[in-house]
């Protein structure tokens with residue numbers, strides 16, 4: 001390669017660089033990018049509530065008393081089929097995954113001596129009155145956090161009343177209705 005050839009290449013490279021620089025300068029001069037004073041599209045997140053939002057309080061559970069007055073134990077027997085996989089209800093019947101439930105209404109919590117309850121259930125000292133049964137059967141794991149009863153619960157108010165009316169009948173001397 002002679003020096004003339006080399007100069008030609010060097011000049012070409014230089015010109016290319018210059019042209020690029022000029023284009024960039026010119027571009028900036030023509031279009032001056034500036035930040036918008038306001039977002040052109042505003043996303044309002046204040047209305048989106050998160051699950052941990054405490055403002056969204058759950059409504060209190062309907063009192064069971066008035067519902068029990070019109071409860072149907074025969075309907076309760078049908079609903080109790082959901083419980084039968086884990087509980088027996090007849091007097092003296094053996095425990096299953098859950099304890100036998102004969103005479104459970106007004107009985108003390110964790111009432112069967114020979115059933116191994118969860119420590120959560122054992123440490124509950126109270127009685128299965130209508131309102132505690134109402135709460136427990138609504139959401140077992142909310143009423144007794146850590147319970148072994150993996151049943152999801154009965155969200156329907158009248159279904160709970162019916163099944164409690166059914167439980168009440170299965171006792172040596174059924175407790176008076178509230």
Ligand code: HEC
Nearest residue numbers: 082083086097098109110111112117118121147148149151
């Ligand atoms: C998947 C099995 C399962 C199902 C279904 C189930 N239970 Fe239970 N239940 C248990 C277990 C296990 C326990 C003991 C809980 C503990 O020790 O924490 C229990 C405890 C109870 C207790 C407290 C008993 C006591 O001696 O204190 C009641 C009342 C009860 N269940 C009612 C019901 C009713 C009513 C239904 C149907 C609507 C039902 N359960 C469905 C497994 C179940």
